[in-house]
Amino acid sequence: MELLNLHRIVDVTLAEGPGVRCAVWTQGCSVRCPGCFNPQTWTTRGGFSLSWRDLAARVLAVEGIEGVTLLGGEPFDQVEPLGHFASAVRSAGLSVMTFTGHVLEDLPPSRLLDSTDLLVDGPFLADRPEPSRPWVGSSNQRFHFLSDRYDESIFATPNRLELRIAPDGGIELNGFATTEVLEALLEGDHR
Numbered sequence: 001m002e003l004l005n006l007h008r009i010v011d012v013t014l015a016e017g018p019g020v021r022c023a024v025w026t027q028g029c030s031v032r033c034p035g036c037f038n039p040q041t042w043t044t045r046g047g048f049s050l051s052w053r054d055l056a057a058r059v060l061a062v063e064g065i066e067g068v069t070l071l072g073g074e075p076f077d078q079v080e081p082l083g084h085f086a087s088a089v090r091s092a093g094l095s096v097m098t099f100t101g102h103v104l105e106d107l108p109p110s111r112l113l114d115s116t117d118l119l120v121d122g123p124f125l126a127d128r129p130e131p132s133r134p135w136v137g138s139s140n141q142r143f144h145f146l147s148d149r150y151d152e153s154i155f156a157t158p159n160r161l162e163l164r165i166a167p168d169g170g171i172e173l174n175g176f177a178t179t180e181v182l183e184a185l186l187e188g189d190h191r
């Protein structure tokens with residue numbers, strides 16, 4: 001299978017994993033955690049289609065990134081084309097960080113898993129907020145270092161929230177912030 005169903009691509013970000021990365025959100029999530037921050041990615045309708053080859057060509061043309069982060073949606077719902085994509089960009093020297101709402105023990109062997117350096121697993125649990133580690137919303141979510149590319153030093157990276165003004169004037173956010181920070185931002189918006 002060639003085609004991916006994607007929700008969003010941010011070519012260059014400091015807010016979605018270690019270092020400077022390209023972030024790719026998939027469209028469609030079968031996990032459906034209550035309280036999910038991205039419920040608009042649940043449906044498999046909507047989104048846009050792109051072949052994994054075209055996505056790889058786009059990502060590999062971005063200068064200055066050390067890797068790519070795959071987020072959801074649920075990346076493992078599109079395990080076959082994303083596996084080809086991850087394998088291709090990793091062969092070209094980029095690192096691959098993949099988020100999943102499943103736990104590693106439940107994931108069958110796959111090219112996507114084999115091509116992932118850093119796996120963040122587990123569903124979002126709204127009643128177990130994460131106190132300190134970056135990029136994750138709940139404390140049950142685990143970081144698996146599947147290669148020697150990364151280690152626990154990544155936990156020193158601060159969470160960041162990035163705001164972009166789209167060509168149509170709309171505001172696009174990505175990254176991660178506490179509810180308090182988001183509320184402070186929204187309050188500032190009203191002043």
Ligand code: SF4
Nearest residue numbers: 029032033036073101
């Ligand atoms: S797996 Fe991710 S995208 Fe899917 S419902 Fe859970 S938090 Fe949301």
